[in-house]
Amino acid sequence: MNRQAFTAVTVLVFVVLPAFGVALSTRAQEDKTPDPSMAPIEQYLMERNAEIALARSAAPEAISRDAEVLVLGRHGYETAIKGKNGFVCVVERSWMAPFDDPEFLNPDQRLPLCLNPPAARSHLLLTLKTTELALAGLSKAQMFDSIKSAFDKKEMPLPEPGAMCYMMSKQQYFGRKYGNADPHLMFWFPKTDDMFWGGGLPGSPVYVHQYSPEPITEFIISVSKWSDGTAAPTD
C-alpha cells in the first residue's frame, strides 16, 4: 500500500473514528467485523525459523541481529533466541489491532516489530497479556474488559519514557485493507492529546493512535526505507 493510502487509512482508523467517539460496543462490533471470532489456532502460527526471520525483519539488521526474538506457540510467546542489546523482536498477531478494527482476529495479519529496551520492559507486557487472553479463547468483549481492568488496577505498566519500536519490515502484512503499509517507527506515551506532536494534521509525518481501553497514545512516524535499506513506495 502506498504512503498516501496508508495515511488515509491510518487517519481514518486511528484518528477519525476515535475522534467521533466510536463506542466500543462490542456486540455491535462483533456483528460487523469479518472475523468475529478466533480462527483455528493453527492459522495464526508460523514455522519457527520463518517467524524468527520475520520478527527480525522489523528493524535493520544492526539492531535485530542482537535482539531477543519471541515466537508464538500454542500457549503464548516463547523466547526463541536470547538477545544481547535489550531489544525484543516479535511478530504480533491481529488481536493486537484496535478492538474496533475490522482486521481484528484476521489470521493472516503479521506485524513484526522490534521494541527498544524501555518498550520491552513496558509495552511488550501488553502484547503478552493480550495474546494470553486471545489464546485462552476469550471473546472480544472479555478481552476488552480484562485489559481495562488490568490498567485500572495498575497491574499493567504505562509506557516508560523513550519507549518506541521499529516496524520497517517489507514483509509486514496489516490485512486486506492496509497491505504492507509503510515502514515506520512508533512511540508510546501515557495517554496524551493528539496535538501533543501535531499528530494527524494535514502534511504531518506524525500519525496518532489513541488506544482503548489502554490509557496509551501511540505516535507513528513514517520513514522512507524498509529495514533492508531499500526505498519504500512514495506515491
Added chain:
Amino acid sequence: MGRRTPKRIALGSFVIVVAVTAVVQMRAQSKNPYPNMDALDRYLMPDRNSEIALARTAAPDSISRDAKVLVLGPHGYETAVEGKNGFVCAVERGWMAPFDNPEFWNPKIRGPICYNPPAARSILPMTYKRTEMVLAGQSKAQIEEGIKTFAKKELPALELGAFTYMMSKEAYLTDTGDHNMAHLMFYTPIMDSTVWGAGLDKSPVVLNPQFAREGIDVFMVLTGMWSDGTLAPVNN
C-alpha cells in the same frame, strides 16, 4: 551519510549528519573558516516577514500557521506573531550547534524549527539563553561555561514528549552536502544511544549531541519529506 553512519556522530546541532564530513574537511583545511563571531548584521535577516515565513516552513502549514513565531533582533528573539496551538516556530542560528562544531559561528546557518508545547517550555529556553550570551558578546568558551551553569540552576526540567519539526526545504544547516535534511528531533535525558538504535547501519534514527553540555540527548528521525509534502533526500 545519515542512515549508514555507524557511530555516534558529531552532528552540527540541527546541522545534520554531514558534520562529520565537515569536521574532517575542516581539519584537512587546518583552518576553521568561522573561528569567531562575525558582524551581527550577518546573522540577522533584514526582512522580518521573510524570517516569519522561513520559521513557519519548519512544519507543515497545518501546524505552523497557528504557532507563535519568533524573529531574531539585535537583542534577542522577539515574538513576531502570537500563537494559538502551543507550538513555537523560530529560525535558529549557527550557535545552536555543538560547541566543537566548526560551523558554530557560520553566519549562513538558518535552521527553521517548530517546537511542540513540551519542547517550547523545556527546550526553547536553551535557545534563548545561548542567543542572549552570543548577543552579549561572550566568547564560545564563556557561553559553554554559562550554559553549564544555566543547565544546572535555571533550565526547566525536560518534559516528556518534547519534540521539534525541522522539515523546511529552505533551511541552510551546513556548508557541506546538500546543506539540509528533513527531520524530526526528540529530546530525552542523556541515555545510551543504542536504546533507540541510533546511528546503526540503515537505522533512520541518528543521535545529535547538540545539547550534551545541557544533559539532554537529541534523537533525529529522518522523514524523507519536506513540510510542503514533497519528497526529501535522506542519503546525502
